[in-house]
Amino acid sequence: MTVSYSDRSVLVAGAGVAGAAVAEVLLRLGARVTVTDRALSARTEALSALGAKVTVGLAALPAGIDQVVTSPGWRPDNPLLRDAAARGVEVIGEIELAWRLRSSPVSGRPAAPWLAITGTNGKTTTVEMLAGMLRAAGLRAVAAGNVGRPLVGAVVGLEPYDVLAVELSSFQLYWTSTVAPAAATILNLAPDHLDWHGSLAAYAAAKAKIWAPGTFAVRNADDAWSVRLSGDLPGAAYTLGEPADGQLGVVDGTLVDRAFGHGAFATVAGLPVTGPHNVANALAAAALAFAYDVPPSAVSAGLAGFEAGPHRNTRIGAVDGITYVDDSKATNPHAAAASLVAYDRVVWVAGGLLKGADVDDLVAEVAGRLAGVVLMGADRAVIARALARHAPDVPVVEVGRTDDGAMADVVAVASRLARPGDVVLLAPAAASMDMFSDYAARGAAFVQAVRALGEA
The missing domain is CATH 3.40.1190.10 (Mur-like, catalytic domain)
Known part of the structure; x- marks a missing residue:
């Protein structure tokens, strides 16, 4: 497919990593680029300097737009994207454009x-x-x-x-x-x-x-x-x-x-x-x-020669005979199960945004491995109810804090539930955005709390 964007009017929805890259490429190709996002940022300022028109919070399609390129996080029911579809304007993503x-x-x-x-x-x-x-x-x-x-x-x-x-x-x-x-x-x-x-x-x-x-x-x-x-x-x-x-x-x-x-x-x-x-x-x-x-x-x-990225079932170290493992990348029950079954006796650190996922099968599968559970985040009560159904004898502690110091409390509680030989495993089975910017920030907080525990 031969594509020309010279003098075409394109709306880029979202100015994150993908959206900014799309806007920069389209500007190089001679397109007239409008960028919209929830708020102004360093990226929108940079795109404006390159020649893009930046408009915050668009909910309806501006006149004259030939195509919309949306960032992947924007849902199809977003009012702007719905309006574009209703007007017969093509909506694609960065992958399709590439x-x-x-x-x-x-x-x-x-x-x-x-x-x-x-x-x-x-x-x-x-x-x-x-x-x-x-x-x-x-x-x-x-x-x-x-x-x-x-x-x-x-x-x-x-x-x-x-x-x-x-x-x-x-x-x-x-x-x-x-x-x-x-x-x-x-x-x-x-x-x-x-x-x-x-x-x-x-x-x-x-x-x-x-x-x-x-x-x-x-x-x-x-x-x-x-x-x-x-x-x-x-x-x-x-x-x-x-x-x-x-x-x-x-x-x-x-x-x-x-x-x-x-x-x-x-x-x-x-x-x-x-x-x-x-x-x-x-x-x-x-x-x-x-x-x-x-x-x-x-x-x-x-x-x-492969080296695994951080926060993927990464051993942090041991404190008082207890091993601490960071698998913050386990952002859904399927991933958490793969992590949990690798260990015989686990104090499980879990919780966050479940995104509609069911955790009953996960809890039932790993119940026999659990020495204790520490729950945090917005959907911790959902996991607590599953534990009550499938692992009623396992000690469960909920940490209600959502501020920057919450992970220190989580690790302190987990260390008290564990005994020498156990693994304290951060495998949340949930997304992180209720408390952290992303899974990496959640994992980094866990690592920091474990290291502080070892220095205490």
Whole structure:
């Protein structure tokens, strides 16, 4: 698709990381850009200096707008976006814009293929593993998208890439219509972001948009949704069990490929991250890499060199024989379950914004591992009721504070519930925005409180 934005009038909804990148690119392409956000900020000031018109709090579409590019956090029922749709003005997201621009004259080079990843959990780990494999093969590659680097910048930026490892959220996928990755996977799917999508079916439908006609589908054979949503697309699968023909899997602690003919390529013990969920992530990344003809030596090297990001099941240290682990990235019940089952006896730190997710199955699954629970955040009462139903004998303490000092209280209570040999695990099963700016800030507060405890 050849795209020209010269003299087109485009409204960018949201001036966060993605919105600012979109506005900057569109201004370079000669578009007349209007930016709206909830409030003025350093980013809106910078965009104004570049030539964008900034208007705070638009609820109706200004006259003369040809297209709206929305930030992923804006819901479809936002009054501005509803008004645009009612007027027949196209609304797309940053990902769709990046796809349309990837082969336009502005990039000045052939379109780089996308190897794309979505799922409820494991996206960032998997996309970073994949990017490492691609680079180990000598390819110019980068992880972009929901991982923190806007795709539109990677597509039209100065750095030429051979291939892009792309992480996509359900919010981003919702606003796509023509995106067609060369290969893609849905790692897993469990209830999440139901407050945004409205239902599990709508959430799944957004995720399924990662697979377009012609996309090579990498399925998680152990996840019913991943298999179901892939339909009859050609592809491969992976499993934590012994792989059948056409699958990658695990045999006697060895990661084995029986889909592309490469055989053994890594060991579970040799992975730099632990837990069955990370083995599954490694298999998914390897399948995508093999689909792009990356040699097994590069896949092995990419896995060996992988370093997990912070707040992902990260051991902070031990105080008085009690181990403290930060998995603030576990922002939904599915992710929390994967973390909790890795430990035998846990004091669980949980709570925040559940976004409509149910926690009963999670609590029932891990009840036998719980030595105690410390709850915080807006939806702590929902988790407390689930614990009363499924783990009535487990000590539960609620911390009602929501100020900056709340995490110190949480860690102090958890330390009193734990005994030597236990793990105090921050795996909130919920989003953080009720108390913190994001999951990273929540994890940093936990780390700081644990270190202060060790110094006391």
